[in-house]
Amino acid sequence: xxxxxxNHIVKKYGDGFAAVNDVTIDVADGEFIILVGPSGCGKSxxxxxxVGLEDITSGDMVIGGERVNDKAxxxxxxxxxxxxxxxxxxxxxxxxxxxxxxxxKQFNGKEIDEKVRNASSTLELDEHLERKPANLSGGQRQRVxxxxxxxxxxxxxxxxxxxxxxxxKLRGQMRTEISRLQKKLxxxxxxxxxxxxxxxxxxxxVAVLRRGIMEQLATPRELYENPxxxxxxxxxxxxxxxxxxxxxxxxMVELPFGKVRIPADKAERAHGRGLLIAxxxxxxxxxxxxxxxxxxxxxxxxxxxxxxxxWLGDQQYAYIPFEAPPEVQEQLTQLExxxxxxxLRTQLVVSLDSASWIRDGEEIELYINAAKMxxxxxxxxxxxxxxxxxxxxxxxxxxxxxxxxxxxxxxDGASTSSPAGAHRGPGGATSAT
Amino acid sequence: xxxxxxxGIWIGFAAILVWCLLPVVWILSLSFKPVAETSAGxxxxxxxxxxxxxxxxxxxxxxxxxxxxxxFGISLIATLLSVIFATLAAYAIARLDFKGKRLVLSIAxxxxxxxxxxxxxxxxxxxxxxxxxxxxxxxxxxxxxFTLPLAIWTLSAFFREIxxxxxxxxxxxxxxxxxxFRKVIVPLAAPGVFTAAILTFFFAWNEFVLAISLTSTTASxxxxxxxxxxxxxxxxxxxxxxxxxxxxxxxxxxxxxxLLFQRKVVAGLTSxxxxx
Numbered sequence: 001x002x003x004x005x006x007n008h009i010v011k012k013y014g015d016g017f018a019a020v021n022d023v024t025i026d027v028a029d030g031e032f033i034i035l036v037g038p039s040g041c042g043k044s045x046x047x048x049x050x051v052g053l054e055d056i057t058s059g060d061m062v063i064g065g066e067r068v069n070d071k072a073x074x075x076x077x078x079x080x081x082x083x084x085x086x087x088x089x090x091x092x093x094x095x096x097x098x099x100x101x102x103x104x105k106q107f108n109g110k111e112i113d114e115k116v117r118n119a120s121s122t123l124e125l126d127e128h129l130e131r132k133p134a135n136l137s138g139g140q141r142q143r144v145x146x147x148x149x150x151x152x153x154x155x156x157x158x159x160x161x162x163x164x165x166x167x168x169k170l171r172g173q174m175r176t177e178i179s180r181l182q183k184k185l186x187x188x189x190x191x192x193x194x195x196x197x198x199x200x201x202x203x204x205x206v207a208v209l210r211r212g213i214m215e216q217l218a219t220p221r222e223l224y225e226n227p228x229x230x231x232x233x234x235x236x237x238x239x240x241x242x243x244x245x246x247x248x249x250x251x252m253v254e255l256p257f258g259k260v261r262i263p264a265d266k267a268e269r270a271h272g273r274g275l276l277i278a279x280x281x282x283x284x285x286x287x288x289x290x291x292x293x294x295x296x297x298x299x300x301x302x303x304x305x306x307x308x309x310x311w312l313g314d315q316q317y318a319y320i321p322f323e324a325p326p327e328v329q330e331q332l333t334q335l336e337x338x339x340x341x342x343x344l345r346t347q348l349v350v351s352l353d354s355a356s357w358i359r360d361g362e363e364i365e366l367y368i369n370a371a372k373m374x375x376x377x378x379x380x381x382x383x384x385x386x387x388x389x390x391x392x393x394x395x396x397x398x399x400x401x402x403x404x405x406x407x408x409x410x411x412d413g414a415s416t417s418s419p420a421g422a423h424r425g426p427g428g429a430t431s432a433t
Numbered sequence: 434x435x436x437x438x439x440x441g442i443w444i445g446f447a448a449i450l451v452w453c454l455l456p457v458v459w460i461l462s463l464s465f466k467p468v469a470e471t472s473a474g475x476x477x478x479x480x481x482x483x484x485x486x487x488x489x490x491x492x493x494x495x496x497x498x499x500x501x502x503x504x505f506g507i508s509l510i511a512t513l514l515s516v517i518f519a520t521l522a523a524y525a526i527a528r529l530d531f532k533g534k535r536l537v538l539s540i541a542x543x544x545x546x547x548x549x550x551x552x553x554x555x556x557x558x559x560x561x562x563x564x565x566x567x568x569x570x571x572x573x574x575x576x577x578x579f580t581l582p583l584a585i586w587t588l589s590a591f592f593r594e595i596x597x598x599x600x601x602x603x604x605x606x607x608x609x610x611x612x613x614f615r616k617v618i619v620p621l622a623a624p625g626v627f628t629a630a631i632l633t634f635f636f637a638w639n640e641f642v643l644a645i646s647l648t649s650t651t652a653s654x655x656x657x658x659x660x661x662x663x664x665x666x667x668x669x670x671x672x673x674x675x676x677x678x679x680x681x682x683x684x685x686x687x688x689x690x691x692l693l694f695q696r697k698v699v700a701g702l703t704s705x706x707x708x709x
Contacts, residue, residue, distance in 0.1 A: 073601070103607040
């Protein structure tokens with residue numbers, strides 16, 4: 001077990017394309033770190049640089065206090081689970097798990113047998129030991145791949161989208177399994193995923209990457225409640241955060257649907273910037289008719305016509321289209337592109353109590369929790385109100401990784417100008433497990 | 434309608450079988466006929482009197498057994514070397530990105546297309562000068578060179594099918610590149626290796642032009658070349674039954690080898706390695 005330090009890691013390909021650009025992450029011993037981002041953001045490349053399958057263009061990779069840049073994968077003593085499992089098809093499950101032990105030549109047959117049986121019982125593979133991978137189900141293959149990783153006492157586990165080939169139900173089960181296993185073994189883990197549910201549920205801390213640049217490294221809660229910019233705000237959360245054109249006058253924010261009052265400290269930070277983008281999560285809206293009257297009176301409400309509703313049982317989503325001015329529209333389109341999405345229309349997604357009887361095409365009175373609203377600069381994407389909730393306790397409990405003011409410039413091409421090292425707080429990123 | 438097409442298929446099978454196997458059966462039948470029957474003008478299909486005298490004669494013929502030994506030795510060594518070199522070359526071609534990779538492949542293909550006959554003259558001269566004429570290496574080297582391209586192409590196709598992750602997984606698990614190659618890649622490429630081996634062996638086993646041109650005695654002459662010396666005492670009456678017997682004897686190892694290797698050539702050995 002060991003800590004992994006990545007110092008200003010850069011990966012440039014022959015054509016000058018920087019797949020990973022100046023990423024600095026300190027993974028504490030025993031910590032579970034998630035690398036998340038849309039496809040092509042460099043998260044897998046970064047993982048492969050940790051394990052040594054990809055050369056590092058510049059920067060230092062330090063594992064357990066030792067610089068490993070020039071070490072071969074086999075000398076780094078890391079265990080990796082590949083996206084497609086990469087089981088050895090000509091070997092039985094038993095031999096697959098025993099493979100790293102046999103290579104190491106440190107163990108005799110009895111020790112190997114003991115370790116393999118230990119791993120297989122942990123992963124409930126006992127009755128499959130003599131089978132070949134071809135005869136196993138997807139979930140079983142996945143467990144064999146994990147068995148091969150846990151059987152030796154590697155310094156760290158690396159997972160490259162290990163669950164993306166499983167169906168939804170199995171994915172949920174394996175997610176819990178991985179989490180339990182990691183806590184039980186207490187081993188440093190770096191986990192790559194594009195699935196934000198995995199990112200939010202598994203990680204001690206999550207690093208959000210976009211186009212090779214680390215946008216934010218923080219606890220899941222911090223990411224959700226205090227995104228540093230439009231990208232992180234849009235990436236984390238499902239359905240995603242709503243982005244609305246907004247103008248600020250005093251502490252009143254004018255949205256396409258009406259004016260709402262926001263806390264004075266937030267208003268102060270975002271003051272004097274002209275047109276802004278307001279970000280509100282779907283759950284911060286509510287159908288005013290199903291709420292207590294006095295609570296509604298505290299916040300702001302507005303009326304809007306619902307286009308489509310989706311009733312899910314425990315909650316329902318309502319979609320409300322709106323028009324956005326061109327400069328906001330442009331930024332949102334770009335954001336959609338960054339998030340692998342397609343910008344179809346600007347619409348508001350609100351999550352309502354399932355008790356609400358709203359129907360498609362009806363007009364509704366919506367309550368908005370304006371205290372939770374974020375305001376973003378439309379040109380840079382920076383979150384102007386981020387620091388406001390930074391001291392709200394829970395968010396910063398685990399680590400000191402958020403940046404205070406928006407020192408991250410999210411404009412295209414300006415990537416190199418802003419060192420990713422700035423992502424870490426002054427105290428480094430070390431956090432106890 | 435369906436019944437008819439079913440019958441048609443069986444008739445087709447039968448026709449193909451007859452077409453392919455009749456000559457073989459004819460040779461077999463000839464090999465059991467006494468000399469008197471084969472030289473008696475138009476003989477009947479099956480022998481009137483069955484005899485194994487031909488087999489006794491041919492196995493007692495020192496030249497033939499010597500040629501058989503040459504054939505085995507030369508073909509096996511050429512096959513072994515060709516497969517080893519082809520495996521290494523194909524692996525490099527499938528895995529590495531190096532300058533001139535396409536060139537290597539095109540040259541390999543060009544060699545395979547080169548007519549062997551055109552090389553007989555130069556090789557004859559060259560081999561005489563370097564004292565390789567009428568030796569085993571004198572045949573092994575050209576056989577190996579002519580089968581390498583095909584083996585490389587076959588094997589590189591196989592290597593490309595093997596997911597790269599397997600090798601990377603092996604390296605992460607602590608294998609050196611050589612260990613990863615030997616313990617993971619080669620076992621998985623086994624069907625390809627055996628395919629290449631069979632093709633190479635057949636080429637070397639059946640080759641005639643080089644075998645007759647680059648040899649002068651039974652020190653290195655192989656069976657196909659040796660057979661052409663089976664003329665018998667009477668130029669108008671070649672020893673048909675002897676020739677047929679020799680053909681049967683050289684066909685048997687080929688059949689055995691195919692049956693042995695066929696078990697190894699199992700398609701889809703890599704299934705289950707990765708998802709899908």
